[in-house]
Amino acid sequence: MKKIKYFFMAIVCLMVSNVAKADDTPIPVSQLPAAAKTFLQANFPGINVIYAEKDWNTYECHLQDGTKVEFTRKGAWKKVDRERMAAVPTALVPVAIRQYVKANFPNCSVTKIDKERYGYDVELSNDIELKFSPQGAVIGMDD
Numbered sequence: 001m002k003k004i005k006y007f008f009m010a011i012v013c014l015m016v017s018n019v020a021k022a023d024d025t026p027i028p029v030s031q032l033p034a035a036a037k038t039f040l041q042a043n044f045p046g047i048n049v050i051y052a053e054k055d056w057n058t059y060e061c062h063l064q065d066g067t068k069v070e071f072t073r074k075g076a077w078k079k080v081d082r083e084r085m086a087a088v089p090t091a092l093v094p095v096a097i098r099q100y101v102k103a104n105f106p107n108c109s110v111t112k113i114d115k116e117r118y119g120y121d122v123e124l125s126n127d128i129e130l131k132f133s134p135q136g137a138v139i140g141m142d143d
Helices: 003-020 032-043 095-104
Strands: 025-027 049-054 056-061 068-072 077-081 108-118 118-122 131-132 138-142
Touching: 032 068, 032 108, 049 138, 056 077, 095 108, 095 118
Parallel strands: none
Antiparallel strands: 025 049, 049 056, 056 068, 068 077, 077 108, 108 118, 118 131, 131 138
């Protein structure tokens, strides 16, 4: 009986420590990794960061125009989500994905792009979500 009690106590401790790690901590923009600051200046010039936070392995920035950008611990971008149907900067969308969207959804723009383990998750201005392999081949679609 004592073994079961200790086992459950260990599980609870692990769960609590994982929840504690998930807390987002507000940080000043100056504490973002250099790569993240460079990315923001290059892709969103003149748009200020109004709020930044750090998780145990990611950074998230909220920009003045409603854009949200998520970075890895080292400052590489993971996700860009534009508000108000604004397009993601073209340079962030791989060429094969740009070509597919232009050919199949000519009146739409990419408003969200998310790097995933399987490739990319892309949302268009018409609310269609597409999944692409790292090479840019379509592997899924949600509407």
